[in-house]
Amino acid sequence: MRSSAMRDLMAITARPEVISLAGGLPDTSTFPPQTFAAQMTRIAQESAAEALQYGPTEGFRETVDCIVEVMGAEGMLPDPDDVIVTTGGQQAIDLLCKTLIDPGDAVICEAPTYPGAIPVFCSYQAETIQIECDAEGMRIGELEETLERLDVEGRRPKFIYSVPTFQNPAGVTMSLERRRRLVEIARSRELLIVEDNPYGLLRFGGEALPPLYQLDGGDFVLYIGTFSKILSPGIRLGWAVAPPPVMEKVVLGKQASDLCTSTLTQYFVREYFAEGRWREYIADLGDIYRSRRDAMIEALNRYFPPQASWSEPEGGLFIWATLPPYIDTSDLLARALREDVAFVPGQAAYVDRRGRNSMRLNFSAGDEDEIREGIRRIGKAIEAQVELYGALTNSASPDPAAAKESDVDSPELPRPGVTEPERDGGDVLPFRKAEGA
Amino acid sequence: MLKGGRSLERGVSLRSGARVEDALERLGHEVLPLEADGEMVKRLAAEQPDVAFVAMHGPGGEDGTAQELLEILGIPFTGPGVAACGRCMDKVQAKHEFRGGVPTPDWFAFNETAFRELGAADALGGLEERLGFPLVVKPSRGGSALGIKFAENWFDVPEALVSAFSYDDRVLLERFVDGRELAVSVLGDEPLPVVEAIPQSGDLYDFEARYEIGRTSFVCPAELSADQTAAVTEAALGAYRALGCAGFSRVDLILADDGPQVLEVNAIPGLTDTSLLPQAAEAAGMTFEQLVEKILDLALAPAGA
Numbered sequence: 001m002r003s004s005a006m007r008d009l010m011a012i013t014a015r016p017e018v019i020s021l022a023g024g025l026p027d028t029s030t031f032p033p034q035t036f037a038a039q040m041t042r043i044a045q046e047s048a049a050e051a052l053q054y055g056p057t058e059g060f061r062e063t064v065d066c067i068v069e070v071m072g073a074e075g076m077l078p079d080p081d082d083v084i085v086t087t088g089g090q091q092a093i094d095l096l097c098k099t100l101i102d103p104g105d106a107v108i109c110e111a112p113t114y115p116g117a118i119p120v121f122c123s124y125q126a127e128t129i130q131i132e133c134d135a136e137g138m139r140i141g142e143l144e145e146t147l148e149r150l151d152v153e154g155r156r157p158k159f160i161y162s163v164p165t166f167q168n169p170a171g172v173t174m175s176l177e178r179r180r181r182l183v184e185i186a187r188s189r190e191l192l193i194v195e196d197n198p199y200g201l202l203r204f205g206g207e208a209l210p211p212l213y214q215l216d217g218g219d220f221v222l223y224i225g226t227f228s229k230i231l232s233p234g235i236r237l238g239w240a241v242a243p244p245p246v247m248e249k250v251v252l253g254k255q256a257s258d259l260c261t262s263t264l265t266q267y268f269v270r271e272y273f274a275e276g277r278w279r280e281y282i283a284d285l286g287d288i289y290r291s292r293r294d295a296m297i298e299a300l301n302r303y304f305p306p307q308a309s310w311s312e313p314e315g316g317l318f319i320w321a322t323l324p325p326y327i328d329t330s331d332l333l334a335r336a337l338r339e340d341v342a343f344v345p346g347q348a349a350y351v352d353r354r355g356r357n358s359m360r361l362n363f364s365a366g367d368e369d370e371i372r373e374g375i376r377r378i379g380k381a382i383e384a385q386v387e388l389y390g391a392l393t394n395s396a397s398p399d400p401a402a403a404k405e406s407d408v409d410s411p412e413l414p415r416p417g418v419t420e421p422e423r424d425g426g427d428v429l430p431f432r433k434a435e436g437a
Numbered sequence: 438m439l440k441g442g443r444s445l446e447r448g449v450s451l452r453s454g455a456r457v458e459d460a461l462e463r464l465g466h467e468v469l470p471l472e473a474d475g476e477m478v479k480r481l482a483a484e485q486p487d488v489a490f491v492a493m494h495g496p497g498g499e500d501g502t503a504q505e506l507l508e509i510l511g512i513p514f515t516g517p518g519v520a521a522c523g524r525c526m527d528k529v530q531a532k533h534e535f536r537g538g539v540p541t542p543d544w545f546a547f548n549e550t551a552f553r554e555l556g557a558a559d560a561l562g563g564l565e566e567r568l569g570f571p572l573v574v575k576p577s578r579g580g581s582a583l584g585i586k587f588a589e590n591w592f593d594v595p596e597a598l599v600s601a602f603s604y605d606d607r608v609l610l611e612r613f614v615d616g617r618e619l620a621v622s623v624l625g626d627e628p629l630p631v632v633e634a635i636p637q638s639g640d641l642y643d644f645e646a647r648y649e650i651g652r653t654s655f656v657c658p659a660e661l662s663a664d665q666t667a668a669v670t671e672a673a674l675g676a677y678r679a680l681g682c683a684g685f686s687r688v689d690l691i692l693a694d695d696g697p698q699v700l701e702v703n704a705i706p707g708l709t710d711t712s713l714l715p716q717a718a719e720a721a722g723m724t725f726e727q728l729v730e731k732i733l734d735l736a737l738a739p740a741g742a
């Protein structure tokens with residue numbers, strides 16, 4: 001988060017009495033403690049000395065084999081030599097930026113984008129350019145316009161960062177047609193794409209789509225994966241896949257950062273995969289998250305005002321909700337915290353002033369009752385804002401009708417918090433599919 | 438050492454508290470760190486400390502609530518007393534106290550109930566005439582940039598009010614005064630050197646930037662003429678006294694072309710590495726330890742001294 005005011009606000013969301021829909025936490029209580037105990041015991045008995053030792057910077061070959069298996073489940077066939085084990089997917093983002101970005105370089109990403117990527121881009125002094133998303137993901141037409149504009153300025157973006165599947169925070173998935181176009185653009189312009197795919201296997205509806213990496217074959221697409229959402233974020237294990245010239249630099253960068261990723265947790269993953277039940281565990285998680293998503297959508301329909309809209313993801317952990325433009329969700333969070341409930345204000349997902357009337361809601365961390373109660377409380381806070389705004393605008397301005405109606409209904413108004421008019425087909429996020437709106 | 442609490446400034450309070458704790462230990466005091474929570478009164482009663490160092494910011498710790506409890510328990514504490522804390526925390530109340538003596542920008546105040554039940558929106562018509570645009574909309578109680586919005590014209594007002602009412606049920610609408618942003622910390626009854634905040638962002642209305650490390654630079658002592666310094670210091674001391682502050686506090690002002698205007702008084706200003714009171718003390722030749730010791734001495738001095 002860039003703003004310290006926001007940071008202070010988020011700091012108090014950690015109070016125990018707060019129902020937090022703010023985090024991005026998978027539900028680790030679903031992992032059987034006996035399994036965990038048995039695996040750790042086996043490591044202690046059979047490989048204590050090795051598991052407590054340093055390991056290779058690239059990661060153990062056995063870990064890479066597990067990674068190849070996970071990627072294979074989504075139809076990808078990476079060369080094991082192109083894979084490096086990292087300390088979470090976050091380090092993979094950091095290492096790729098460290099390797100590729102010089103100060104002032106342009107980086108393209110989605111609008112909204114993963115809030116945790118923004119500080120990384122900023123710390124390597126990239127200029128972050130955000131391309132609007134709609135229900136089909138990044139708007140490729142807008143991307144092409146942006147690339148043209150950069151061309152005219154004699155610039156090339158260092159890479160295009162995308163979370164194409166169950167995007168954090170928007171919850172949308174890029175359509176197959178756009179995936180093909182994006183990969184085609186990268187090829188024809190010889191541009192790199194960084195595909196960040198933490199949630200691809202957490203699908204609980206609709207049909208799986210090929211990752212960009214698979215469509216491209218790994219020539220122009222660098223790939224980031226993680227065990228965080230399919231096993232545990234506490235083990236801090238992720239990975240990056242990149243061709244040799246990039247990989248050599250990534251390895252050097254990792255050496256400088258932390259020498260190697262935790263040996264102990266790599267042993268844990270090796271044991272866990274040896275049992276061969278990892279796919280079942282993900283399927284179980286999918287069942288749990290599906291019913292939590294359903295509970296959240298039901299609660300949103302019930303407790304959010306008619307002016308609100310939201311994405312309806314077929315997987316992942318997040319729903320993105322957008323409120324009338326006069327509500328700033330950072331301020332709404334202050335009101336919501338009085339009701340002991342928290343979410344992530346939309347501005348965290350933007351480098352500019354967009355997103356101020358949106359919010360990210362997590363449905364994986366709490367159970368259905370908590371989700372319903374949390375959404376009820378947020379709904380109550382929104383209702384208070386909507387009512388107050390109504391009371392203020394009925395007679396407040398010299399020309400109330402003209403000014404205020406347009407506030408609510410017309411997204412053409414160029415003001416902060418309002419998304420741009422569409423240019424690329426499809427609706428601007430979020431998109432309530434059920435109602436075809 | 439009282440720190441934390443439930444206010445939105447909890448994070449700052451924990452940082453202030455940690456730094457003061459270190460200093461107190463280096464000074465050879467025995468320090469008992471206490472989180473402001475349900476156990477606080479019980480712990481205070483059991484431990485009976487010689488003095489309580491209050492490093493809490495925002496409602497609950499800086500508004501007189503904690504101070505009231507300390508008075509009941511008979512424990513001396515640092516910073517202003519109950520009534521002064523209440524007057525500082527509530528910007529509208531402070532504005533009332535400033536009447537007839539302390540220069541402050543013109544203002545209006547509204548309760549949320551007034552809009553919801555009494556049709557106060559109709560009274561907003563007087564704004565343009567009385568205050569003019571641009572104006573600043575602030576929650577009456579709140580210590581950081583949160584909820585402070587700028588209204589350039591009519592159409593910004595309702596949205597700004599909705600934001601400000603998220604933090605408090607009373608809001609202040611204040612004429613925007615353009616000028617240099619200054620802060621005068623007062624220690625005991627002595628003003629410390631003036632600090633000037635110079636926002637790096639060109640955006641005049643970006644309040645968040647003003648609270649951001651690296652986006653605002655601070656100069657202490659501020660480059661002011663002797664006359665300017667005298668006027669600013671006099672206004673600051675006037676505000677400090679009008680609100681009945683004691684021990685220490687920080688007065689925020691704008692120096693406009695026609696003289697200083699007091700915006701607010703922070704009863705318990707931040708004491709972190711980047712806070713303004715420690716910077717001002719340093720400019721006056723005091724180390725952080727000396728500042729902390731002085732604050733303790735003032736708390737233990739006989740009342741009225």
